[in-house]
Amino acid sequence: MKTSKQFLRVLSVLALSGTLATSLTSVVRADNISDTKDKISSNKSTTSQLLAKIQDQQKTLAKLNNQVSEKINDIDANQKAIASATKEIAAFDTKISAAQKQVTDRTDVLKKQLVALQKQSSNSISGNVYVDFVLNSKDFSDLISRSMTVNKLSAANKDALDAVNEAKQQLSDLRQDKADSKQSLEDKQATLVQQKNDLETLKTNAQKQQDAFNKELEDHKGELAALQAQLSQQTADAAKKAQEDAAKQAAAQAAVAQAAASAAAASASSSSSASSQSSTPTSTVTTGSNQGSLIANVQQYLGVPYVWGGTTPAGFDCSGLIYYAAQQAGMSLPRTSQAQSTLGTQVSVSDLQAGDLVFWGGVGSAYHVGIYIGNGQYIHAPAPGQNVTVGNVAYFRPDFGRRI
Numbered sequence: 001m002k003t004s005k006q007f008l009r010v011l012s013v014l015a016l017s018g019t020l021a022t023s024l025t026s027v028v029r030a031d032n033i034s035d036t037k038d039k040i041s042s043n044k045s046t047t048s049q050l051l052a053k054i055q056d057q058q059k060t061l062a063k064l065n066n067q068v069s070e071k072i073n074d075i076d077a078n079q080k081a082i083a084s085a086t087k088e089i090a091a092f093d094t095k096i097s098a099a100q101k102q103v104t105d106r107t108d109v110l111k112k113q114l115v116a117l118q119k120q121s122s123n124s125i126s127g128n129v130y131v132d133f134v135l136n137s138k139d140f141s142d143l144i145s146r147s148m149t150v151n152k153l154s155a156a157n158k159d160a161l162d163a164v165n166e167a168k169q170q171l172s173d174l175r176q177d178k179a180d181s182k183q184s185l186e187d188k189q190a191t192l193v194q195q196k197n198d199l200e201t202l203k204t205n206a207q208k209q210q211d212a213f214n215k216e217l218e219d220h221k222g223e224l225a226a227l228q229a230q231l232s233q234q235t236a237d238a239a240k241k242a243q244e245d246a247a248k249q250a251a252a253q254a255a256v257a258q259a260a261a262s263a264a265a266a267s268a269s270s271s272s273s274a275s276s277q278s279s280t281p282t283s284t285v286t287t288g289s290n291q292g293s294l295i296a297n298v299q300q301y302l303g304v305p306y307v308w309g310g311t312t313p314a315g316f317d318c319s320g321l322i323y324y325a326a327q328q329a330g331m332s333l334p335r336t337s338q339a340q341s342t343l344g345t346q347v348s349v350s351d352l353q354a355g356d357l358v359f360w361g362g363v364g365s366a367y368h369v370g371i372y373i374g375n376g377q378y379i380h381a382p383a384p385g386q387n388v389t390v391g392n393v394a395y396f397r398p399d400f401g402r403r404i
Contacts, residue, residue: 036231043224050217051395057210058396062318062360062368064203065308065383066337069317071196072309078189085182092175099168207383295355297325298371298379304388306381311335316381318369321388322357325371331404341366344404349393351401358398372401 298321307315311324319337326333334340341359352358354374359366370380376393 033231033234036227036234040224040227040231043227047217047221047224050213054210054213054217055396057206057213059360059368060206061203061210061383064199064206065306065317066367068196068199068203069308069319070336071192071199075189075192075196076309078185078192082182082185082189085178085185089175089178089182092171092178096168096171096175099171203384207385293329294322294325294331295371295373295379297328298322298388299373301325301388302379302390304381306384306386306388308384310381316388318381321379321381322369322371333404337361337366337369338364340369341402344402347401347403349398349401353403356401356403358401360399363400366399370398 301313301316301321301324304313304321305315306317307320308317309320310316311320313324316324319335319340322340323333323335333343337359340357341361341363343357346363347353347356349358352372354372356372358370358372358378358380360368368380370378370391372378373390378391378393378398379388380391381388382391
């Protein structure tokens, strides 16, 4: 009897040990799965933060692209003003040369007049041609006539020379003013070019930062995929191991029960059998118009490269794309994103409809524009080095829309 009881206790201890080992193994597996889930959660949090940074960086790039486009337009307009000033200066030079010729011609006339008067004066009395001409009069009547002639010639020549010299001086003054204006425009042009170069440098650095963010995001996507695969494998392994452990535990319990029955029969003790049944609960998891023409026109330019200041199918900037497509649809829109952002009525991003224009920035100060085509998507000309493409509000979210 005593031996049987000891034997039963040994069997019970062995069965209990197997149960404890199984439980410990299950705890380790659960810890591994929990650790992987924590890593996945951390990865998703970091990825979300990276997406926010990428959105902010995209806005920065869009602003810089818009500023560079504006500088290019300013440089073009200023260059035209310089060309116009150069043309006007050339015209002034031509007029000044003509005035100088008039002075020369008038001087030649005076010389010829003096020669003619000299010929009419047979001898020199005073050394002055005009005085000699008068003094050589034949009589009083001739004296009066010659005096009047001298007076008229002197007055006429003086007026003519004064008028020509005055015109020449005025032309010279106007030319100098225009030359000063041209110099000011050239100084401004140098400043505009430097500002454009500075903006392009900022844009290049911002693009590098954007590329770094995108690479980091891709790395996190790869890590997340690996973690999710690891979690799936760990979950499958845990389920398989749990089935195996359950089978081993059931076999051990059956062996203990059989040994107990055999020991009781052998000792001829009062037979009593205790049976216990364990049931594993189961649970069920339930798892549960013009706008149309405008969109069509924009869609046909998908793939066209971005060009600063571009307004033709050879290349577009963001507002140039909308401006050109609207013209084709018979709509007259302003050229810039700032002016376009004041048209129509404002709508929130959550209420956008196909054909609405979408903007980044503020009303009247928007620095980027596209057109909404539905399903959270829009078409826009993103940035230099890229083509007209379809964007998604999940990755580059507009600030507002305008329904025109």
